[in-house]
Amino acid sequence: MEGKGRPAILKEECTGCGACVEACPIGAIRMHDGLAQIDESCNLCGGCRDVCPSGAIRFPEEDREKQPAVAEHHHVWVFAEVRQGKLASVVPELLGAGRRLADQLGESLHAVVVTAPREEIYQQLFGYGADAVWQVEHELVFEGDEMARAAALCQLIRRERPAVVLFGATAMGRSLAPRIATRLKTGLTADCTGLEIDPETRLLRQIRPAFGGNIMAEILTKYRRPQMATVRPRVMKAPRFRPDSSGPIHHFVPAELDGGLTLEELVLEEVETVNLEDADIIVSGGRGLGDPRNFALLEELARLLGAAVGASRAAVDSGWIPYPHQVGQTGKTVAPKVYIAVGISGAIQHLVGMQSSDVIVAINKNPDAPIFKVATYGIVGDLFEVVPALIRQLKKMRGVT
Ligand SMILES: Cc1cc2nc3c(=O)[nH]c(=O)nc-3n(C[C@H](O)[C@H](O)[C@H](O)COP(=O)(O)OP(=O)(O)OC[C@H]3O[C@@H](n4cnc5c(N)ncnc54)[C@H](O)[C@@H]3O)c2cc1C
Known part of the structure; x- marks a missing residue:
């Protein structure tokens, strides 16, 4: 039996063919006295089990007796x-x-x-x-x-x-x-x-x-x-x-507990809070904005709509807007009533953070941009024409000059 957490080699089944040695991507298997031996660097990938012709490799999870019922x-x-x-x-x-x-x-x-x-x-x-x-x-x-x-x-x-x-x-x-x-x-x-x-x-x-x-x-x-x-x-x-x-x-009431930490004081850190997760409307900008100053355009649209401003990672990584605004896999997950994606291509890592929004509006000059696949309404056009037109219309409707 191999060490705890490693696959076991069933001695009576192992023929010493060496197929597992070849298959191991990290070189964790050696032959010893005609039998395969797996060392502690094994990451349980399962490659050896898949190639073993005699079924001589038993993984820890297969040792059912030891598992909780x-x-x-x-x-x-x-x-x-x-x-x-x-x-x-x-x-x-x-x-x-x-x-x-x-x-x-x-x-x-x-x-x-x-x-x-x-x-x-x-x-x-x-x-x-x-x-x-x-x-x-x-x-x-x-x-x-x-x-x-x-x-x-x-x-x-x-x-x-x-x-x-x-x-x-x-x-x-x-x-x-x-x-x-x-x-x-x-x-x-x-x-x-x-x-x-x-x-x-x-x-x-x-x-x-x-x-x-x-x-x-x-x-x-x-x-x-x-x-x-x-x-x-x-x-x-x-x-x-x-x-x-x-x-x-x-x-x-748990049995005796050893506290591992001594809590001397709880200080709530003041962080920049961008309330994206609670916003009903989000206007998000991506690399298509081309320049950090163009976020002002989105901020104006967001103000008129009572919306929060979000961003793609490309915009955040370019330093155009701080990280708390990022939507997506490595940013925030949002599900507002309306999500307006401006100059965002719709990479999967962005989509996973916003695709459960009720209504998605995409503004993009490329008609093949993947964002249009999830959009409820798509506007194919230059954002520098579409967004100012939206702002003008909203101002007109609200009587703002
Ligand atoms: C592990 C990992 C995690 C990631 N996490 C995230 C994440 O959390 N969030 C995230 O967003 N991304 C994330 N990414 C990055 C992601 O893969 C994309 O690179 C990123 O979302 C692209 O951002 P973008 O759409 O703004 O830029 P681009 O893909 O460059 O798209 C820009 C879009 O703007 C359009 N455009 C350009 N000019 C105009 C114009 N004048 N008018 C209208 N449209 C215009 C273009 O047609 C294009 O579709 C992650 C990637 C990895 C590998």
Whole structure:
């Protein structure tokens, strides 16, 4: 048997043919005494298993006996992040997605709270679809010690065995989810843009862009539980709030927790806030603007429409507008009522950040620009003619000179 986390070579099956040595892209396999040997640099890519003619390579996940009993895990859980006493905006969105998954599985939707108990938070969780709430009770956890929070959540998850746990891809979710997944030795898919249940296998299909957004990858956690995923704010739609909903609240007091952090003071950093995620209308500019000064044109249009100003990465990388305005895979995900893309080609990395907008208006001089494939209304033309014409028309309508 090879070391922990590495594939095992079944000695009685290995014929010493060396096909795996050839196939290993990182040179992690050598022949020793006529048998293949895999060293610790193995990244579990699976290339050796695919070429082994005698099926002598066994991957850790195939050692089913050692895995937690997958069938014993039930229900969908959502981490209910609370910031400064308020439910994070991503939580209703996760509850909406979680409700759909739980219904497909015929199971329940639970929310987990790690901040101090508050009745209005519970009401919101039930109102957005939770069937039950778990309240973790521990001073260190309430104080925001992330090590203690991760340890407490691991205890609860090990005891209750949820099948799926969803986190917001916020600073808190991005810090907690990997700590928990690592301790539980389970998979975690970051920044999912789609979550579905496979009707045949009942596995969670975790869908997200990969390879720079060139493909949509579908990731499955077949042998480990829970199946964990993070979802960025504004990617999923929040369900309608039902004020009269209620349900049970379970209190969980974790066994002794070692706080890994001593929190001396919590200082909220003042950062430039561009409220793109909450804007109903966004006017976004790209490289087509040609010059940073031309963003003034978009700002004027945005003022008249009561809109926020967004940008493509090309515009941000050129230093024309600061990063908080960037929309897309490595910027913000937005879903306004109206998104106006001006001089933006519509690269996949931009589209993943704005394609769930209700109405998309594209202004581009190239009729073949990919942005037109997602646009509700497309204007083929020079932005330096189209945008001033829009501004003139809006001013006329509003009686502004
Ligand atoms: C890992 C990775 C992550 C990325 N993340 C992001 C991200 O978060 N957000 C993002 O936006 N990009 C991202 N990108 C970059 C992305 O691939 C594109 O390069 C970028 O979106 C292009 O920006 P653009 O559309 O402004 O520029 P271009 O692709 O250069 O398009 C400019 C458009 O303007 C049009 N145009 C030019 N002049 C005029 C005019 N006078 N009138 C009208 N139209 C005109 C052109 O026809 C063209 O379609 C990422 C790339 C990678 C590899």
